[in-house]
Amino acid sequence: MEKSILLVSDNANLLKRLRQIMADWQVISSPTYLPDFLLNRDNQTLIILDLDHFFSLGHRIDTLILMRQQFRGPLLAIHRKKLGISMLYDVFDRYHFDELLSLEMGNRELRARIQQKIWRCYQPQSESREMLNTGRLQVDFQHYMVTINGRQLTMGPVDFRLLVYFMQHENVVLTRNQIAESVWRNGRDSTLRSIDSHISKLRKLIEIDAKNPQCLKTVRGFGYIFKSPSEEAQARN
Numbered sequence: 001m002e003k004s005i006l007l008v009s010d011n012a013n014l015l016k017r018l019r020q021i022m023a024d025w026q027v028i029s030s031p032t033y034l035p036d037f038l039l040n041r042d043n044q045t046l047i048i049l050d051l052d053h054f055f056s057l058g059h060r061i062d063t064l065i066l067m068r069q070q071f072r073g074p075l076l077a078i079h080r081k082k083l084g085i086s087m088l089y090d091v092f093d094r095y096h097f098d099e100l101l102s103l104e105m106g107n108r109e110l111r112a113r114i115q116q117k118i119w120r121c122y123q124p125q126s127e128s129r130e131m132l133n134t135g136r137l138q139v140d141f142q143h144y145m146v147t148i149n150g151r152q153l154t155m156g157p158v159d160f161r162l163l164v165y166f167m168q169h170e171n172v173v174l175t176r177n178q179i180a181e182s183v184w185r186n187g188r189d190s191t192l193r194s195i196d197s198h199i200s201k202l203r204k205l206i207e208i209d210a211k212n213p214q215c216l217k218t219v220r221g222f223g224y225i226f227k228s229p230s231e232e233a234q235a236r237n
Helices: 012-021 051-056 062-070 083-093 106-127 159-170 175-186 189-206 231-235
Strands: 003-008 024-032 044-050 075-079 099-102 131-134 137-140 145-150 150-151 216-219 221-228
Touching: 003 012, 012 024, 012 106, 044 051, 044 062, 044 106, 051 075, 083 099, 083 216, 099 106, 131 159, 159 175, 159 189, 159 221, 175 189, 175 221, 189 216
Parallel strands: 003 024, 003 044, 044 075, 075 099
Antiparallel strands: 131 137, 137 145, 145 150, 216 221
């Protein structure tokens, strides 16, 4: 899986430093927050916001709340200027950042703090299980492979993540907003509009008759519900 760090800053020296201490990660930078960076990604992603740069641009403080709403992965802030006690508390209590870093930290401490947040967010989830089964449908997390009745399916990372989300919530009606927030990690209109096309792709892969779905059904006025493929049905697939 691709491992990416987005540094929201115009500090070239900080970018160079992060690339040195996080050499096994792809580190990119942007002077402004990029919500599109999070779309259609099935990877390990981390965001580091340069607070000094953020405040120098006069951004509205509500942007920090928006970042946390759109991004569920590790969200870290870094600064050099001394923060007021109120802002210090707000970083965690109001904006729900996962860590506050200082440019005064040595490279070893900086890397250790970043790595700990990565481990906390991604490692337990990936190590907690290797297989997921519902009926004849099986997901192998170790190899990122999906099979139905023993036949391997070919799908992209977004469709893989979408299918896993449905399998994890079998027999539960899921709204489009819930799907968008959990799979794409944002509820933008463009994301909501794209859900139908991905549902259509999944039906072509897992249903006997995609036009008459028995597994992935539409619940009119609410959203979708996933029912595991029966052994009898999949034996005929």
